[in-house]
Amino acid sequence: MSWNDNGNNRDRDPWGGNNNPPDIDEVLKKFKAQFNSLFGGKSSGGSPKGFRRMLPAALIIIAVIYSLFGLYTVDAQEQAVVLRFGKYSTTKGPGIHWNPPIVDTRFIVNTEKLFTHTTNSSILTKDENIVNVEIAVQYKRSNPEFYLLEAASPEDSLAQASESSLRHVVGSNSMDSVLTTGREQIALDVKSRLQARLDTYKTGIEIVAATIRESRPPEAVKEAFDDVVKAREDEVRLRNQAETYANEVVPIARGEAKRALEDAQGYKQKVISEAEGEASRFDQLLIEYKKSPEVTRKRLYLDAVQSVMNNSTKVMIDVKEGNNILYLPLDQIAAASLRSQNDLNQSSAISTSPTTLDSSIQDITDRVIEEIRRRQDRR
Numbered sequence: 001m002s003w004n005d006n007g008n009n010r011d012r013d014p015w016g017g018n019n020n021p022p023d024i025d026e027v028l029k030k031f032k033a034q035f036n037s038l039f040g041g042k043s044s045g046g047s048p049k050g051f052r053r054m055l056p057a058a059l060i061i062i063a064v065i066y067s068l069f070g071l072y073t074v075d076a077q078e079q080a081v082v083l084r085f086g087k088y089s090t091t092k093g094p095g096i097h098w099n100p101p102i103v104d105t106r107f108i109v110n111t112e113k114l115f116t117h118t119t120n121s122s123i124l125t126k127d128e129n130i131v132n133v134e135i136a137v138q139y140k141r142s143n144p145e146f147y148l149l150e151a152a153s154p155e156d157s158l159a160q161a162s163e164s165s166l167r168h169v170v171g172s173n174s175m176d177s178v179l180t181t182g183r184e185q186i187a188l189d190v191k192s193r194l195q196a197r198l199d200t201y202k203t204g205i206e207i208v209a210a211t212i213r214e215s216r217p218p219e220a221v222k223e224a225f226d227d228v229v230k231a232r233e234d235e236v237r238l239r240n241q242a243e244t245y246a247n248e249v250v251p252i253a254r255g256e257a258k259r260a261l262e263d264a265q266g267y268k269q270k271v272i273s274e275a276e277g278e279a280s281r282f283d284q285l286l287i288e289y290k291k292s293p294e295v296t297r298k299r300l301y302l303d304a305v306q307s308v309m310n311n312s313t314k315v316m317i318d319v320k321e322g323n324n325i326l327y328l329p330l331d332q333i334a335a336a337s338l339r340s341q342n343d344l345n346q347s348s349a350i351s352t353s354p355t356t357l358d359s360s361i362q363d364i365t366d367r368v369i370e371e372i373r374r375r376q377d378r379r
Contacts, residue, residue: 069101077112079144091145109144114208117155119162122218129175129221134214135190137162139205146204154203158194161201165193175217180229183212 073096074080080092083105099106120134139158141147147154169189173182191210198205217225289296 066101067098070098070104072097072099072106072108074108075110078108078110081107081109081144081148083107088145088149107144107148109141109147111141111144114138114140117158117162118213119159119166121163121166123167123170125170125175125178126172127174130218131170131175131178132214132216132218133166133170133178133212135162135166135187136211136213137191137194138208138210140208141204142206143204146202148204150202150204154205157201157203158198158205161194161197162190165190165197169193179215179217179225180232183215187212 072080074092074094076094078094080097082089082092082099084103086105089104115138117137117139118134119137120132122130122132124130137158141154151157169186170178173186178186187210191207194210195207198207216222285296285300
């Protein structure tokens with residue numbers, strides 16, 4: 001039994017229930033009739049089907065599609081330049097816009113994105129030396145109308161103007177300035193000069209920053225220049241060390257000078273006070289001397305002898321009516337007296353303070369003076 005036989009002697013034909021294949025000519029005729037009826041022709045039966053019923057719908061569909069192709073969106077960092085039949089029409093900012101297709105042509109330009117251009121050249125300086133300078137220029141397309149319409153190739157104009165400005169500025173400075181201290185100023189001069197040229201060319205490019213990435217001497221003189229740079233760095237380092245040392249020493253010296261001035265002022269006040277006290281004592285002594293000259297004279301004599309004896313460790317006494325001289329070694333007497341008082345502490349080291357020794361000498365001196373007075377009174 002064949003694949004299209006269901007057991008009832010009926011063929012299961014996928015083309016319509018019989019075993020005969022469909023006629024190709026019949027299929028083509030049906031397709032042609034439907035096509036003619038759609039576009040205003042006549043069907044095989046001769047009945048007209050006009051195109052007028054489908055024309056409005058077709059026009060509406062075409063208009064919708066045309067409108068959709070005219071819609072576009074401009075981002076916040078972009079601007080759209082619109083050309084109408086190839087001529088500049090307007091510039092539109094961020095948002096949703098519509099322009100008729102085919103009639104208008106739009107170009108969207110990012111006006112906030114930063115681009116970088118690098119220029120590297122060997123340039124002759126003012127003092128006739130050659131330096132290798134590399135500068136990086138950051139820019140953005142701030143005026144899309146000028147960028148698209150006024151300049152044929154804004155980037156090429158930027159490259160040529162960058163090299164020209166760099167050569168002019170570097171050629172106006174010395175090699176030392178280009179390689180060391182003047183790099184920032186050179187970058188600023190290049191930026192201003194380059195911006196002026198780009199504005200003259202109407203490129204629509206705005207220079208944001210210019211930075212000298214590298215400036216170095218030629219290889220033939222690089223070692224000598226490195227030595228010069230090292231010597232300059234040593235000079236700066238030593239100067240900084242000297243300033244640091246000065247900042248440390250000067251405050252100390254000022255403090256010592258202030259302290260010396262204060263000590264001198266205190267010594268001055270001390271001397272003045274002592275002089276005033278001596279003068280006051282002398283005035284009082286003068287009053288007493290006028291009252292009893294003899295007694296005052298003897299008292300002054302005894303005070304003088306006492307002051308002398310306080311600073312002497314030996315006393316020699318001349319005895320009248322004889323050739324004998326009495327010798328009193330006060331220092332030995334005082335030491336013997338101290339040893340007798342410190343017998344209990346002989347195991348420990350004996351340390352006699354100057355104050356104790358002076359007091360002992362003072363006592364012995366008083367005793368000697370009293371003995372002398374007694375002997376004089378007896379005579």
